[in-house]
Amino acid sequence: MITRFPGLTPTRSRAVVHGDLVLTVAVAPDPATSSMYEQSAKALARIDESLALCGSDKSKILSAIVYITDMKRKSEMNRAWDEWVDARNPPMRACIGVDLEPPHIVEIVVTAVK
Known part of the structure; x- marks a missing residue:
C-alpha cells in the first residue's frame, strides 16, 4: 500500500510511504531568502517535519540528493x-548543480526507512 501525504499544491505529495520506505522532497518555504545557508537549513527542517509525519527521523535516512x-x-x-x-x-x-525555479536555490530529496 502507498500512503501519500498532501503537499502545498494538489499535484504534489509532501511525502510518500510504501511499506517501510519513506520518500520526501523539500525546499525552503516562501518567502525564500537568497542565502544558500538559510535555504538549506529551512529545507532540512522541512525534511525533519516530513519524516516525523511518516514515522521516521533523520537517523533513518538512507540517501539524500541535494540540488543547488x-x-x-x-x-x-x-x-x-x-x-x-x-x-x-x-x-x-550527492550534491548536484542544477537550475531551479526562483527564488529557490536548494532542493533536497531524501529516501529513508521507518
Missing part, C-alpha cells in the same frame, strides 16, 4: 548540512 543552483556556494549548504545531519548515522549524499 551554484556549486561555488556548496560550502554554505555543507555548513547547514553538517549542523543538521545525525553524525552517528550519516546517509549517502
